[in-house]
Amino acid sequence: MNVKEWHEYSEEEILQANIEKYQRDDIVKFYADYEEPRYAYIEYEIILAAVLKALREKLGRPVRAVDMCGGAGKAAFVIKSIQPDSEVTLVDLSDKMLEIARQRAAKLGLKDLNIVAADAFSFLQQDVEFDLFVYSSALHHFKDPVNLLRLSADRMSPKGLITVIAEPSSLIGSRRFRFFRFLAASSDYKVRAIKECFQQKFKGKPAGEEIDIAEYHYTGIDDHQLCRDLVSVGLHPLMHLRYPTGGELKTIKIMPYLGLCWAFGTILCLSPDDYRANVEPMKQYIKKQLPFRIRFY
Template sequence: MSSKDWHEYSEDEILQANIEKYQRDDIVKFYEDFEEPRYTYIEYQIILAAVLRALRQKLGRPVRAVDMCGGAGKAAFIIKSIQPDSEVTLVDLSDKMLDIARQRAAKLCLDDLHIVEADAFSFLEQENEYDLFVYSSALHHFKNPVELLELSAGRMHPQGMIVTIADPTTLIKSRRYRFFQFLATNRETKRHLIKECFQRRATKLPAHGQSFDVAEYQTYTGINDHQLCQNLSQANLHTLLHLRYPAGEPYMTKIMPYLGLCWAFSTILCLHPDDYQADVQVMKQSIKSQLPFRIRFY
């Protein structure tokens, strides 16, 4: 184990950790199985539908979208299912993750999904312009999400949007969250966690000692989502909508909000919020009324 403290890792080291992690067969296998019915990801469907509707109305043509760090293409496939004529590019650094997407695209006879193997910063060096960037469960893999989103905005149509979804807030480090997460895990994981806890005590390692995963960089503390929005607004990327919600197993998501456990966040950003002033209430209403669990907008 490295003796480095977590904040000493550089963006390049985090990238390298991600390259290694997403080549591992056990990790890739999880994404191969992601259609399992217990993972519903209904928030993707609802949030992306609201965003695509607003973009389509504003632009008056098919939307050009990028699923950044898209892995097996969860967001990309949802976008295509909502607006089949949208032009979707799926970008990820892991060819194994992209292979899952290729197989799925073939099964669905989707031959117009552009698939690009690249890391996010390199992809953003190219000159193409897009209307929508989706970062799904992706921001926490970066040391500097503000820089990443700023660069994305530089490749975006002036009336485009950026959606971040399924990243953890700082709530994930609370005892309350960890207790309920423990209750919700299966017996095998519980056994593993208990064993890990006793090992840590025996070796007197700090709580984070064995479990810091450089690839999942921001999960060390969770992302301070409000601070992120403030920093982005200083970089001229404005928050149209920001919500916290209880992602995870469907039966847990029903009760989590009542326990104060809306631990995931989603942010919809744009360059000129005035362009979308009239749409914000409609988007809010549609998201709130369709999600099957309680959420909070900020």
């Protein structure tokens, strides 16, 4: 079989893989069933509250926000709950994922959530403007996240902010991370991992038939390099943080003490001077509110 190298896949092929993956019933069911309270996604409420407060003060009017690649709308719903008068748009390529959001909105009686079925690049070609772009667990689905964020900045109001949240850092590719994840994992996962190890299927990248190019940065993103690259295209990280996410609370509380703050979040702006006075209070707020240790960079 002629298997391509990972880097040979084009943005179009990755997009196609995402279209197929996020229409699959098992994946959609996972998001539909996800029992949020069991898991520690509290960072959404805290980080977005800090961001929305700063934006609202700066703009003096309701915030126009977009949850890009928002799937079932996790970030979109959090924004609406923090600032109900904000104008929120949810964009995703999978109508099945958006359907979960539609049902949730109906349940909550939320009538003004704007739901758009589109891929991110097509959406960004439209004549739109937002004050807040949120990319939640989304950048790793793109070959070139810098380009995606640069194009988003072109659609952002001058004092707008981009919030990247719950993105895997390259730490998830480390032995230490895999070891502790293995220890904490379910028995099904352990059996699979041991089989894979013995069959030596993973040698730096999955063997051909295992490739899931939808998860293009499957070993995580080098977040510090990403920040440097973003500065070179005129996007400035106001705040960069690493933290554990997405596990059960008792597990993730331990992770930072093992040096495993594997997820990262970044708040980006066009001109740092606009927000210089906000950075320290935002950091203090986030640090105080989060129930686990985080690291700022």
